[in-house]
Amino acid sequence: MSDGAVVRVLTGRGSRTADREALLAFVAEVTDTDTALVTVVRRCPQCGAADHGRPAAVVDGRHLGVSLSRTPGALALAVAPGTIGVDVERPSRVTAAGLDVFTSGERGRASSSASVPVHLTACWAVKEAVLKRDGRGLRVDPSAVDSVLGPVASGADVHMAAFDGLVQPVTVLRLEDDLVLAVAAGGAPVDVQDRRDRSDAGPWSVV
Template sequence: MTPRRNTAISEVRIPRPALDAVGRMRESGETHVWWWPLGARTDPADYAVLDEVERGRAQRFHAEADAAAFTATRAAARRAVAGLLGVQPEEVAFGRRICPGCGDPEHGPPAVTRPPVPLAVSLSRTAGAGALAVRAGTWVGVDVEALRPVEPAGLAEVVLTASEGAHILGLPPGPARDAAFHRAWTRKEAVVKAVGLGLLGMPLNTLDVAPAQDGPVHVVHRYRGEETHWQVTDIGTGGPWAAAVARPRTGPPGPVRIHTPA
């Protein structure tokens, strides 16, 4: 008996340039990272790029600077992915994947839902800057943080492993110590975002990211008896920010391609 075709389900066509781009990325193992400065006011050109859901979110921010940061980050991400895939920005849509920890689709890691290509994406923003990481496959994580004076001693038990604390607190107070702390922080955040569990997974004070070493560094994440292995690379922004990207250590060790503002 010939099975009946379900005509209620339409076939989704993926643009050939998008398929080709993902294929090249998968073969090379490369990861793309964009970062951009954020202004205090919403750019109408950025707002026009958003979809209706994103515009609704932008309108719910009470502070103009927060709305501008959200709008610029989502618009820049859509333009970056569109350029990578060879499609128009309006052809790109973002959603969420199912949370790998609890199965909830509402708070899983971000995903490109249109075109429906196998791309891992991660977004981050901080005071004055936003960042996006993209790679073919499933997992990637990026974090960017504004450099600011911190007191690591007060955060050591919560954020740092013993070896990390010894290194960072062994530095004299000032810019070098602040930079070392933010290097550790962004590396940790990049990993937990790449894993897809956020802070619900491995506690930060047990996740060692070797801030004394220049990157890339090998980081091991443990959750419910399972280990995953990540390569973490620091991203130079040339400004008052620290940033890092994490990607799986499986597959070809391709390059990290940094896209800086024009």
């Protein structure tokens, strides 16, 4: 595979087993390898345990970063040479959840955006993506990540997130009115492939 990350968005499979199988098949395709030769392992960056933590795919002895995210009707799969985190979410779900995890900066920037619910959903997706890439996930308070987002134009625009004293680039896309994608790949190029089964596919729009 190339030096960049590849992210594919599919119509949701409906089960975690099917989603994991889709991830294995995706890694096999990207690396031009038989699916039977791909395994996914986990390693916690804090305690070293193998039953939780950051996932990786092992292909012919080589470790690749992988990530998976699901929301009703959509599944996002990601693979990269290095660590990666992906999250896909719907503004309708985030609004209904009434999350109290946003920083004052995020709320302030959202208030001046084209859509407060969409902007905050993008912030939430960025938090999830960054924490997945970190390996600790939601064991870390999401408010520890401060998402600094501007408008997202058609295409994969790069924004910033501050976490653990570092600022890292995050790719954010609004795939449709009620679907936002965030990818944390450490600055690696990100190729997003929208392969959902839908007839109304159109250009990506602005968050």
